[in-house]
Amino acid sequence: MSSQARPVTQAQAQNTFIPIPQAFMESVERLADKPAYFVRGKDRWEATSWTEYGEQVRNAAKALLALGVNPGDSVCILSYNRPEWTIMDVAAMMIGAVPTGIYWTAAAPEINYILRHSQGRILLAETKTQLKGIGEQAENMRHLRKTIRLDGRVENPDQYTWASFMSLGENSPGLDAELDQRLNDIAAEDIALQIYTSGTTGLPKAVQISHRAIRAESDALNLAFKPTSADRYISYLPMAHIAEQCGTIIQACDTGYPVYYAKSVTSLGEHLPEVRPTVTFGVPRIFEKINEKVEKQLSKEKGFKGKLIQWSLQISKDWYKESINGKSAGLVLNTKKKIANRxxxxxxxxKIGLDKMRMFVSGGAPVSKRVLEAFTGLDIVIREVYGQSENCGGATINIIGATRLGSVGKPMDGVTIKIAADGEILCKADTNFSSYAHDPAATDESLRDGWLYSGDIGYFDKEGYLFITGRKKELIITSGGKNISPALLEQDLMEIPFVEYAVVAGNNQNFLSALITIDGAMAQRFATENNIEPEDVLKSDQLRSIIQASIKKVNARHSRVERIRKFEILPDGFSIQTGELTPTLKIRRAKVLNNHADALEAIYKHDD
Incomplete structure (x- = not known):
């Protein structure tokens, strides 16, 4: 086995432990009147100070105490990103309860499952629509005591508005002592939060993460990119996901940087120029969309201006090829880069609001090499990170002065990574999760002798950068007995113009095929340019010929057994609603293959 590790953090060396809720209160005292978070009002971003934020969290914590919430109880949160989400989350941790996020896109069956499985005592919900269908089966409501609604409505005595819930804490000064005692009683191994994995297969598992783990994750991130209260963070991805919780809650509480809550994911483009964030997390699809928008705008520039733009983009790419690992690019290239920037x-x-960005972090899935290089042309480096809910979302990271495009970086401080004989990535760190709730068998399968068995396959290059090549469970075994990891092949296919998503199939078959979805906007543009009726474009010979020619080029970069022999352009794109994408826009392979079994049957019916 090969392995890589970095030194432990100073806090680990000194064996100190400051739980995140306590770090939050220290930030409140230290930053006082400085802004803690912003929400977008009608005309501007409206700030709330750390002092007021601290009072809100303490009042929410006392309200939970008034409702009889005990240490270890689950407090479920079903909402898009907003201050109330974070207030409830930190308040629950502060009293020893366990905040449990539910994706705002979740359908009623999944919401019911999580409420039942987590034994949720309190539910914070944003809309009436989200509550529809909850509790139709009595067993889902067995543990649920109260529901707090953010839409200002109540329909029964067990429901509170946010204001009436908060008043329980505001009018209970006698609970301050109990709150302080609960905060002081937090132990490192107590469960701090619970993440229900969005999962690409099966029912979500409840990943239980300790206070020690989130403390260790924040320590490692602090050393990796040194966030301060002067940074600005924009929150827009699902907060039920561990990565967004790290950015919006854990790191913000620990370092004191202000959080700007986006109105929606689709509002990100208009928010970026207003906020000018310095640190933000994204997923590959977000970066692809930003890149598509920028490329479309720049392609309109012709003549001298157009040539100057293309020259500048290339100079920046060349400069980063030389300097991205901390080396000097040389006097000539440095001079050209300064001119290109100016x-x-x-x-x-x-113009796009990224001029102050110093750490643009991506995770969840690989960003294509083409997109990574395109961003370096804009003088922006996407720093890919690797992790999963089971190790707090971050085990390796690319940092300033130590980045390799296409890799997920090197192990973070306090993390040891090794590669098993079969290529599986194993991780040992304080950030590892404690258990899967109510599932000891699955816990024992994933955690062995202190090592997290990730299920991911990868390798280290000679300089210690980790590369991910796929998932063990997604290996395709052909009828000829060849094991093929589809992840890199799919990434190559999604580099093809027009292709939005691609899923490679071929298990127990003698060749590989691909199910492809087409970017809707690009398809409509192609239809207009080629005088094709919009409803006919996906079936057109012109589009199919372009895709076929591009797949031929992709095949040339892969071995014979990895080549795509047939493909099908699907009539509809993948979506969260159909279950084919997770809330963080990762493909659910099994669901896609099941939903399009007829298309695959047609592909393999006439094997030529």
Whole structure:
């Protein structure tokens, strides 16, 4: 086995432990009147100070105490990103309860499952629609005591508005002593939070993460990119996901940077120029969309201006090829880069709101090499991170001065990674989860002798950068007995213009095929340019010929057994609603293959 590790953190060396809720209160005292978070009002971003934020969290914590919430009880949160989400989360941790996020896109069966499985005592919900269908089966409501609604409505005595819930804490000064005692009683191994994995297969598992784990994760992130209260973070991805919780809650509580709550994911483009964030987390699809928008705008520039833009983009790419690992690019290239920045790149970054970004972090799935290089052309580096809910979302990371495009970086401080004989990535760290709730068998399968068996396959290059090549459970075994990891092949296919998603199939078959979805906007543009009726474009010979020619180029970069022999353009795109994408836009392979079994049957029916 090969392994890589970095030194432990200073806090680990000194054996100190400050739980995140206590770090939050220290930030409240230290930053006082400085802004803790912002929400977008009608005309501007409206700030709330750390002092007021601290009072809100303490009042919510006392309200939970008034409702009889005990240490270890689950407090479920079903909402899009907003301050109340974070207030309830930190308040629950502060009294020893366990905040449990539910994806705002979840359907009623999944919501019911999580309420029942987590034994949720309290539910914070944003809309009446989200509550529809909850509790139709009595067993789902057995543990649920109260529901707090953010829409200002109540329909029965067991429901509170947010204001009436908060008043329970505001009017209970006698609970301050109990709150302080609960905060002081937090132990490192107590469960701090619970993440229900969005999962690409099966029912979600409840990943239980300790206070020690989130403390260790925050320590490692602090050393990796040194966030401070001067940074700005924009929160827009699902907070039920561990990565967004790290950015919006854990790191913000620990370091004191202000959080800007986006109105929606689709509002990100208009928010970026207003907020000008310095640190933000994203997923590959977000970066692809930003890149598509920028490329479309820049392609409109012709003549000298167009040539200057393309020259500047190339100079920046060349500069990063030389300097991304902390080396000097040389006097000539440095001079050209300064000119490119002054004349073109700084203006582009300012227009899209990324001119202050110093750590643009991506995780969840690999970003295509083409997109990574395109961003370096804009003088922006996407720093890919690797992790999963089971190790707090971050085990390796690319940092300033130590980045390799296409890799997920090197192990974070306090983390040891090794590669098993079969290629599986194993992780040992304080950030590892404690257990899967109510599932000791699954826990024992994933945690063995202190090592987290990730289920991911990868390798280290000679300089210690980790590369992910796929998932063990997603290996395709052909009828000829060849084991093929589809992840990199699918990533190559999604580099093809027009292709939005691609899923490779071929288990127990003698060749590989691909199910492909087409980007809707690009399809409509292609239809207009080629005088094709919009409803006929996906079936058109012109589009199919372009895809076929592109797949031929992809095949040339892969071995014979990895080549795509047939493909099908699907009539509809994948979506969260159909269950084919997770809330963080990862493909649910099994669901896609099941939903399109007829298309696959047609592909393999006439084997030529």
């Amino acid at each position: 004349l073109v790149l700084d203006k582009i970054k300012h």
